Amino acid sequence: MTKIGFIGLGIMGGPMAANLVKAGFEVTGYNRSQSKVDKLVAAGGHGAAGVAEAVRDADIVVTMLPDSPDVEAVVLGEAGVLAHAKEGALLIDCSTIRPDVSRAIAGRVRALDAPVSGGEQGAIEGTLSIMVGGADADFAAARDVLEAVGSTIMHVGAAGAGQTVKAANQLIVAGTIELVAESLVFLEAHDVDTDAAIKVLAGGLAGNRILDRKAAAMVKREFTPGFRVELHHKDLGIAQAAAREAGVVIPLGAVVAQLMASLKAQGHGGLDHGALLKLVAQLSGRE
Numbered sequence: 001m002t003k004i005g006f007i008g009l010g011i012m013g014g015p016m017a018a019n020l021v022k023a024g025f026e027v028t029g030y031n032r033s034q035s036k037v038d039k040l041v042a043a044g045g046h047g048a049a050g051v052a053e054a055v056r057d058a059d060i061v062v063t064m065l066p067d068s069p070d071v072e073a074v075v076l077g078e079a080g081v082l083a084h085a086k087e088g089a090l091l092i093d094c095s096t097i098r099p100d101v102s103r104a105i106a107g108r109v110r111a112l113d114a115p116v117s118g119g120e121q122g123a124i125e126g127t128l129s130i131m132v133g134g135a136d137a138d139f140a141a142a143r144d145v146l147e148a149v150g151s152t153i154m155h156v157g158a159a160g161a162g163q164t165v166k167a168a169n170q171l172i173v174a175g176t177i178e179l180v181a182e183s184l185v186f187l188e189a190h191d192v193d194t195d196a197a198i199k200v201l202a203g204g205l206a207g208n209r210i211l212d213r214k215a216a217a218m219v220k221r222e223f224t225p226g227f228r229v230e231l232h233h234k235d236l237g238i239a240q241a242a243a244r245e246a247g248v249v250i251p252l253g254a255v256v257a258q259l260m261a262s263l264k265a266q267g268h269g270g271l272d273h274g275a276l277l278k279l280v281a282q283l284s285g286r287e
């Protein structure tokens with residue numbers, strides 16, 4: 001049986017690790033807060049007291065951590081994956097981090113960057129979209145693991161390419177949330193039945209997953225994450241830096257990045273990114 005060491009059992013990593021257990025893998029997980037480890041154990045996995053213990057016997061190590069420095073520390077740090085995993089173990093980093101950091105890590109360990117899209121619901125259902133960068137042989141070796149957590153799995157290029165595609169994903173998601181937020185505040189200001197409006201808009205060319213999955217909660221001002229503003233702020237920083245590096249301009253992306261930054265600066269970094277609606281309402285003098 002393939003042994004998996006799983007580091008980072010948060011909103012996304014927790015259900016992903018549980019799905020790996022369900023698919024028949026032997027999963028040993030570690031997270032900084034013990035309650036998340038206990039949840040994995042309750043789901044049939046094993047708990048570890050640190051990264052070293054989680055990865056020692058693993059054939060494959062999966063990381064699902066917040067940001068580039070977290071992945072660097074867990075993979076390259078003294079008590080980390082590089083120091084403690086078996087020779088030849090494959091790292092699948094599902095976190096969303098900077099493409100250059102993914103490339104640097106792939107220069108030190110056998111690794112794939114495999115960021116995901118689909119949110120908490122996609123993680124729970126095992127229907128994530130996964131964009132993978134790295135070598136062909138490593139992609140082939142990771143297939144069973146990726147298929148246990150995702151349903152759309154694409155090898156998009158060499159190391160770092162998965163992260164570049166994920167940056168494009170985050171641009172589209174942020175821009176779409178902002179336009180849905182603006183539309184909802186606009187509809188409310190005209191006293192339109194927003195529930196009916198959401199349904200009819202979802203059936204036409206304006207239809208999108210944000211309308212399907214987030215608009216109802218946005219109307220109710222329910223902003224429990226989901227995907228936190230502070231993480232999306234990080235991702236828009238990655239997208240802006242990568243666009244600059246390529247000499248590409250992303251004007252709408254820059255505006256939505258500023259709006260996300262404002263939300264974070266106002267102390268809302270822990271809310272779901274649907275909270276962009278809060279900002280639109282505030283800018284419109286309606287909150």
Ligand code: NAD
Nearest residue numbers: 008009010011012013031032065066095096119120226227
């Ligand atoms: P999260 O904060 O809920 O989970 C991260 C977990 O990692 C936390 O439980 C934290 O305690 C743990 N952690 C941090 N540093 C650690 C360390 N050194 N050792 C062990 N554990 C550590 O975040 P999340 O929402 O699950 O997101 C994880 C990654 O996935 C991020 O890069 C995010 O951008 C990306 N992502 C999130 C979503 C989403 O909808 N939440 C969707 C797609 C991608």
